[in-house]
Amino acid sequence: MDAAAQFTLDQRDDGRALLSIEGALLVSSIGALDNEFNRLDADISVIDISGVNEIDTIGAWVMVRLADRHEAEIVGANDRAARLLNAVQDASGDAGDGPVRDPVWIRVPKAMGELVFDMRAGIIGVVGFLGRVLIGMGRLIRNPSRFPLKATVRQMELVGVSALPIIGLMSFLIGIVIAQQGAVQLEQFGAESLTINLVGRITLRELGVLMTAIMVAGRSGSAFAAQLGTMKLTEEVDAMRTIGISPAERLVIPRILACTFMMVLLGFYSSVVAIIGGAVVGQFALGIPFFTFLERIQEVVPTHDMWVGLIKAPVFGLIIGLAGCYHGMKVEGNSEQVGLRTTMAVVSAIFAVIVLDAFFAVFFTEIGWG
Incomplete structure (x- = not known):
């Protein structure tokens, strides 16, 4: 076994020191020697390793670091030591660790192209997922005894009944804001009474169902994705398939049906509560009696405005339920995917709802329900 390295320090005529090292510079013995090097106060100009009989990569790295610190020259290296020293010096350059970035143009x-390609793949995946859900619905229609009634009712309670307080509060405040801000603007033209038209039409036709859809997407869509994603990670979905139970029938369809049906009720409920909020502002800020405000709503709001909201609500609910369940069933790998897919479910559902709302606005205007 080679002896551990030792060093001597000799003073040169120029005032700098010559460090001579003898022995083995190996990982097994270099630790104590390195500590002594760190305590050296002398200004070293030359490091002589002609007496080193064995050296490895760690020993070469310690020598290079010592030489860099003192701006010294390493001399006396044999062929093996010279190769190691050169390799360590090349590896310890100042080049960055990360890859070279392409210019911004x-x-x-490139990022936009990747995003469009991923969007295309996502659309294909959602359409395929919807097809599997429709196939599952067809099997349930042929075999009504297999319909998961209890699971559907439970999801309807979670999506609809449990959301009534928060949606009611949100809608009430929205009605107050619309009535107050609308009255301020209409007052400039002496038309404060038209606040009733504004509140009635915008809540029944647009904001009632739209804000409800956004709230349901953030509340129930995210819950669907997180629940199904967790079940995927814990292999409960695979266990259901193993024992012959269809996850689409037991997990996905009840959630989508609950979200679709309850959006109709929640959207109408939201519009009614928003109108009540507007009536409260009319009573206390505009001098319009509460019940007069409500009676005028029936006169100035066309019936088709209510039907516009009721037609849009189940479509929005279907989109939210589909997005939440799709992203939940796509979770795989680790728990980080649950949070990522939950975020994607909410964002994609809200984006799709807003795009569809714009489409519906143009469509209903074209058919004369503007």
């Missing part, structure tokens, strides 16, 4: 189009 290349990165931006």
Whole structure:
């Protein structure tokens, strides 16, 4: 076994020191020697390793670091030591660890292309998922005894009944804001009474169902994704398939049906509560009696405005339920995917709802329900 390295320090005529090292510079013995090197106060100009009989990568790295610290020259290295020292010096350059970034005019189009491609793959996946859900619905229609009634009722309670307080409060405040801000603007034209038209039409036709859809997406859509994602990670979904139970029938369809049906009720409930909020502002800020406000709503709001909201509500509910369940069933790998897919479910559902709302606005205007 080679002896541990030792060193001597000799003073040169120029005032700098010559460090001579003898023995083995190996990982097994270099630790104590390195500590002594760190305590050296002398200004070293030359490091002589001609007496070193064995050296490894760690020993070479310690020598290179010592030479860099003192700006010294390493002399007396044999062929093996010289190869190791050169390799360590090349590896300890100042080059960055990360890859070279492309210019911004290349990165931006490239990122947009990847986003569009991922969106295309996502649309194909959602359409395929919807197809599997429709197949499951067809099997349930042929075999009504298999319909998961209890699971559907439970999800309807979670999506609808449990959401009544928060949606009611949100809608009431929205009605107050619309009535107050609308009255301020209409007052400039002496038309404060038209606040009733504004509140009635915008809540029944647009904001009631739209804000409800956004709230349901954030509340229930995220819950669907998190619940199903967790079940995927714990292999409960695989266990259901193993024992012959269809996850689409037992997990996905009850959630989608509950979200679709309850959005109709929640959207109408939201519109009614928003109108009540507007009536409260009319009573205390505009001098319009509460019940007069409500009676005028029936006169100035066309019936088709209510039907517009009721037609949009189940479509929004279907989109929210589909997005939540799709992303939940796509979870795989680790728990980080649950949070990622939950976020994607909420964002994609809200985005799709807003896009569809714009489409519905143009469509209903074209058919004369503007």
